[in-house]
Amino acid sequence: MRHIAIIGSGPAGYYSAEAAQKKFGDEVAVDIIDRLPVPFGLIRSGVAPDHQSIKAVSLRYEKTNLGHNVRFLGNVTVGKDVTIAELQKLYDAVVLATGAPDDRLLEIPGSYLPGVVGSAAFVGWYNGHPDYRHLDPPLDARSVAIIGNGNVALDVARILAKTENEFTGSDIVGHALDRLKQSNVEKITFLGRRGPHQIAMTPKELGELGHLERARPVVDSQDFPDELDDALLEPGMRKSVTHLRNFQIITPEAQQKPIEIIFDFFAMPVEVQGDGKVEKLIVERTALDKYMRSHGTGERYALDCQMVISCIGYRTPPIEGVPYEHGRGRFANSDGRILPGLYCVGWARRGPSGTIGTNRPDSFAIIEVVAEDIGAGGRFEGRAGLDRLLQSRDVDVVTFRDWKKIEAAETTRARAGSPREKFTDIAEMIAARKS
Ligand code: NAP
Numbered sequence: 001m002r003h004i005a006i007i008g009s010g011p012a013g014y015y016s017a018e019a020a021q022k023k024f025g026d027e028v029a030v031d032i033i034d035r036l037p038v039p040f041g042l043i044r045s046g047v048a049p050d051h052q053s054i055k056a057v058s059l060r061y062e063k064t065n066l067g068h069n070v071r072f073l074g075n076v077t078v079g080k081d082v083t084i085a086e087l088q089k090l091y092d093a094v095v096l097a098t099g100a101p102d103d104r105l106l107e108i109p110g111s112y113l114p115g116v117v118g119s120a121a122f123v124g125w126y127n128g129h130p131d132y133r134h135l136d137p138p139l140d141a142r143s144v145a146i147i148g149n150g151n152v153a154l155d156v157a158r159i160l161a162k163t164e165n166e167f168t169g170s171d172i173v174g175h176a177l178d179r180l181k182q183s184n185v186e187k188i189t190f191l192g193r194r195g196p197h198q199i200a201m202t203p204k205e206l207g208e209l210g211h212l213e214r215a216r217p218v219v220d221s222q223d224f225p226d227e228l229d230d231a232l233l234e235p236g237m238r239k240s241v242t243h244l245r246n247f248q249i250i251t252p253e254a255q256q257k258p259i260e261i262i263f264d265f266f267a268m269p270v271e272v273q274g275d276g277k278v279e280k281l282i283v284e285r286t287a288l289d290k291y292m293r294s295h296g297t298g299e300r301y302a303l304d305c306q307m308v309i310s311c312i313g314y315r316t317p318p319i320e321g322v323p324y325e326h327g328r329g330r331f332a333n334s335d336g337r338i339l340p341g342l343y344c345v346g347w348a349r350r351g352p353s354g355t356i357g358t359n360r361p362d363s364f365a366i367i368e369v370v371a372e373d374i375g376a377g378g379r380f381e382g383r384a385g386l387d388r389l390l391q392s393r394d395v396d397v398v399t400f401r402d403w404k405k406i407e408a409a410e411t412t413r414a415r416a417g418s419p420r421e422k423f424t425d426i427a428e429m430i431a432a433r434k435s
Contacts, residue, residue, distance in 0.1 A: 002028045002374055003382030005091040007078050009034040010041020011356045012346020013097035014061035015363035017070045023367050027376070030070045031091075031383050035077040036130065037398035037429040038406060039065075041099055043356070044422070045129040048155040049172035050162065052419065057356060065400045071383065073390075074398035075430065081395045082386065084319060088341050090385040092374040095366060096322070096331060096338070100314035100347040104329065106147065110272030111310075115141070119152045119311040126159055126180075128173035128422035130429075138277070139183040141306030145281045147269055148311035149192035150200040156309050157188050158208060161215035161259050168417045173424060188215075188261045189303060193268040193286050193294040196224055196244050202355075203239035210247065215259035217247040223265040264303075268296060272308055280304050314352040336366040343370060402433040409435050 004020055006013045009032050017030045038044060040058045047054045065072055078084060087094045103118030110116070115138050124132035144160060146153045159172070164181050172180075192199065196219075199206075209217045230241050244263065264283070271282040280302045286294040315329030323332035323339065330351045331344040338344055345366040346359045390397055398406075409432040410420040423429045 001382070002093070002377030003091040003380050004028060004030045004093045004095065004370065005087045005386070006030060006032045006095045006097050007034075007087075008032075008041060008097035008099055008346075008348070009036075009039040009061075009072060009074070010097060010099050010346070011043060011057070011061075012099065012348070012359040012363055013041065013095075014039075014064055015360045016095055016097060016345050016366055018060075018064040019364040019367035020370075021064065021067055021070065022364075023371055026068065028069055029382050031073055031386060032065075032070065033073045033076050033078060033082075035075070037074040037403070037426060037433070038423075039072050039074065039400070039403055045124055045127045047127075047356070048123075048159065049127060049170040050158070050167060052169060052171070054356060055171075072398075072400040072403060073386075074403060075396055075426070076390065079319060081393060082389060084322060084342070086389065087386070090381055090383075090389075092341065092377045092380050093370045094342050095370070096319070096342070096344040096348050097346050097363075098316060098319075098344075098348045100316045100329065100352040102315045102317050102329075103310065104313040104315055106269075106308075106310040106312060108269055108271055110274070110278075111308075113272050113274050113278050114138070114276070115274070115278030115306060116272055116308045116310065119148075119156060119309060120314060122156055122309050123152065126172055126176035128176075128424040130424055130426050133175065133424040137179070138307050139179050139185065142184050143187040143189070143303075143305040144185055144307045144309065145189050145191055145269070145303055145305040146309045146311055147191050148200075148313075149190060149194070149198070149265075150311060150313070151202055151205050153190055153309075153311035154201050154205050154209070156311055157190065157261050158212070160185050160188055161212050161261060163213045166213055169419075171414075171418055171420050171422065173422050174415065175424070186259055188259065189305070190261070190263050191267045191269055191281075191283060191303075192263065192265045194288060194292065195265045196241055196263075197229070197233060197237070198288075198292060199237070199240055199244070201240055203236060203243060206240050206243045209261060210243065212257070212259075212261075214257050215261050216250070216254040216257040218260050218262045219244055219247045220263070220265070221248050223263070266294070268294060269308075270296070270300065273302075278306055278308055281308055314347070316348045316351075336369050337373075340373075396430065398430065398433060405435060406432045
């Protein structure tokens with residue numbers, strides 16, 4: 001028997017469990033450990049609440065968990081309730097699928113000012129992550145600057161711009177919906193340090209901006225290269241650029257929409273200014289070199305704004321004793337191997353890139369590496385040892401069956417048209433399991 005512990009119950013964790021089931025059949029026991037009492041990581045707390053079709057992938061993870069030999073152990077914090085070293089003494093393989101939940105830092109003067117918010121916090125707030133339930137973003141802001149030209153920036157802008165009606169069918173948490181309904185936002189500016197041909201927004205998601213009830217995208221035709229150059233782009237990027245070009249056409253209907261979502265390309269924020277809170281962002285114009293890297297031109301201007309949301313990527317939090325690549329914000333690894341018996345997968349392995357589905361092949365590849373290293377197993381005690389350890393420490397483990405009760409309670413209390421009203425407090429989640 002092979003014993004595998006997976007830390008993190010997001011997509012990379014569950015795909016790794018599925019891969020282990022498929023690879024080893026009855027000859028494996030997989031424990032998925034998460035610090036939260038609820039599973040699915042980024043699916044629950046990262047994917048936008050109005051993208052329910054993407055969230056449906058959790059049904060696949062559920063099937064994995066209902067299969068033999070896979071357990072979910074929620075409310076167990078690695079580093080507090082059990083250490084990596086202890087897990088390594090109990091399991092043939094310990095796989096870190098901890099994702100990249102921390103913001104890459106916006107290292108410019110003034111970034112500490114109230115009103116500057118990282119995307120991890122803002123996304124966590126509207127998705128009901130317990131760490132960010134008390135965020136209180138300044139939604140009295142009329143002008144919001146969003147730094148970054150990726151899909152997270154797009155999610156954040158769309159959520160800020162939508163009407164209550166457009167959240168029908170979403171699982172945006174009540175506290176966020178209530179605040180967004182009162183929002184004063186009328187201008188949202190994306191600051192991209194490069195141009196339309198370097199945008200990291202994918203076509204389907206970008207296209208949604210053209211169909212919002214009360215907001216319209218605004219681009220400056222001067223930012224675009226010659227249209228013939230679009231032919232040189234790979235197909236996905238070409239589609240994104242086509243959307244951007246189409247945003248130049250402003251219909252009379254779009255003209256009436258009160259919220260502008262402005263694409264400010266070749267724009268690099270250099271300083272946040274304000275008296276005790278954000279009042280303006282100082283931005284420097286950029287130009288690209290022959291390697292398509294951006295450089296400041298020295299030309300600066302001020303963008304009046306009362307909130308800045310930095311969407312410039314994420315980092316994996318380091319774990320004491322686990323080799324880490326500080327520059328890239330992920331575990332130091334070679335094809336997922338960190339140390340003997342210790343592996344990483346997903347964003348914790350390769351950094352924050354790709355869609356949810358990208359984690360599937362990544363996870364299957366890791367399990368091949370694990371299989372090569374551990375052979376038939378048989379040298380470790382596995383879950384019986386972990387259970388004993390957690391019991392001796394009085395850890396209140398939340399099982400998958402418990403989660404199903406929490407989920408049922410969330411479904412029962414959902415507002416009309418919404419699939420669930422998430423609990424945002426850990427104690428509430430744990431209490432709901434007894435309901
Ligand atoms: P991302 O795609 O890497 O985009 C980060 C953006 O931030 C880029 O435009 C980057 O510009 C910019 N940036 C980085 N450092 C900067 C700095 N110091 N100053 C100014 N701008 C800076 O990251 P993400 O948006 O966080 O998304 C993470 C991953 O999740 C991506 O693979 C994304 O596609 C995926 N995702 C997918 C969906 C979906 O499919 N619906 C939704 C959300 C996220 P440069 O290009 O110049 O570096």
